[in-house]
Amino acid sequence: MYRLFLAVRYLLTRPINLLGMAGILVSVWALVVVVSIFSGFLQQIELHVRSASADISVHELPAWAEWTPLERALRDDPNVADTARRLVHYGMLSRPGQRPASPPLLGRSALHGGDQPFLFVLGIDAAAEARVTGFGSWLENPEIPAELRVADRTRPLAADAGRPRVLVGLERLQREGLHRGDTVVLTSGRLQSEPDGQKGLQQVTLELVVAGAFKTHHGGFDGNNVFVDHEVLRAALFPDAPDGVQEIAVRCRDAATLDATATRLQRAVARVLDRGDDRAYGKVQTWREKNGQFLASVEHQRGLLKIVLIVIMVTAAFLMLATLSMMVTEKTSDIGILTAMGATPLGVLQVFLACGLTITAAGVVLGLLLGTVTSVFLEEIRQFVLWATSIDLFPLKVYNLDRVPCAIDPLWLLQVAAMALAVGTVVSAWPAWRAARHDPLVSLRGN
């Protein structure tokens, strides 16, 4: 009993120990809040990416791949609900007679928007695409103003008086001041065999009519892709390959078994494309695999932040070590009489260990509480700070979010608590051990 009692009395008479507690508190708080934001951010980004992706994609198909046998093979799989073929090409979109604006920073990966004038042209079968991906909802996104919405949602890419149509991401459309019915020119190129046997690049120009805007939750997708009709693009680029295909989007019945399904489909695709030349053609990836690098980069940033914050925790622990050491030095005078009254060295050790652990535990509990509350009310806090100081702590627009993301992981809370307790125990143990080794007779003879 005396151990706890003395520890508490020692601590209460020494407010300096609050410093060590505050250090632990702040570091625990920061670990909880920052990691919660990042986890929430990661969840949001995953949702965004998912909303703009097919369950499974088949791509890296060879030029001679044919749609009909591939589709048949894919549909044989019990988990495949539907498929849609795509042509994926590249081009530049501009108004007739105008050059496209130059990009702000060449080669920058566009996390948040379609700043690149050079974009991907997806040739799709609108009806099939709507069955396989969220294409239908991309056209009906409530953020699209009425005048930019597609007129006929069932046939968004149907030709307008003989001229093919194009769907452009909402932000790009607005930035470039385009309207429904405007004419734009898509400039691209294709490889073609020259008479001398060499392959040469031939310019391809398509005049298109703006059909309207689309918007997914993933700004990077919207900004860098435009949709045209599959048949239009194929005729312009590959007139000799009526059954050609570059990418296949697959919708699955059971989203929980995507990985296993992808493995099966990979085998099926390899069988169809087997030419007996020991090469595996075609690549089948789940939406997560396909965007793996992007998702991993955010996760990696979260990992780096964890390390930085753990360093803060270690620094806080040093503060605690300093105050505890001071206290032990001051309190060695009590060790003599405690021993005379029946304390063992182990008991003395426990007194000072209890001091350190009490500080740590208080810091951890308060830090966890405060961190959790802060995380839950982050959006409210952001709005309050915005209102009070007009400083926006977290510009949501940049990340395509409508509130500060937050995902509190109980396991992470446990890990933080365990980490802080471990660090606290280590830094308490050293001064406590010093106290236990102190010769009680020195205190009794002293003065």
Add this chain to the structure above:
Amino acid sequence: MSTPVLAAANVTKSYRLGKREIPVLRGVDLALMPGERVALLGASGAGKSTLLHVLGLLDAPTSGQVLFDGRPVHDLPVAERARLRHEHTGFVFQFYHLIPELTALQNVLLARMMATSTLAYWRTRGAARAAAMDLLAQVGLQDRLHHRPSELSGGERQRVAIARALLAEPKVVLADEPTGNLDSATAAGVVELMFSIQQQRGLAFLLVTHNEDLARRCDRIVRMRDGVVQGEPART
């Protein structure tokens, strides 16, 4: 003859200073009978405090035995010796050694907390408090219960220390110059108090002192010289 409650049998103690061995106790024999009041006199540096520490199991003898109720106890495990100190021996020192963060009452109560678990203490805390307040009243400090040591005089502090030494109801009290730091009038008060409690409780009492008058009021005087003791009757 009954067995001595506490005894030293041919106890030696030497300290090692670098390569030199400094003998402090050179074969001490001393027996403390139940209820007996013994004074230990000797020049400064004679080894009185050292002997007291060895008898109180705070220090280990280099050779020889310490016997408690006839049983050798000097080489018991640490925890056993701590328990014996707690249950059977009360210490009073020249410099009080009160814990400055605690009030007078808490300093006394600490003696009870020493050997009880938190739960057990919590269940019996009422009785513990009553016993401690009773003892503090016996030493005349009923009005100083909630004073910190820094708010008490030297004599009052020593009274708190005496109450603390008695709370666990020990059989033996070892006092090392308990009045050495007090003026003579205060010292006289403290001495009267100690002797009356000793008599009342039948404690074995070893009193280290430099004061011949005080020593003469004990049952027996033991003089220490060159690390050995010579006994003589005290009361005339």
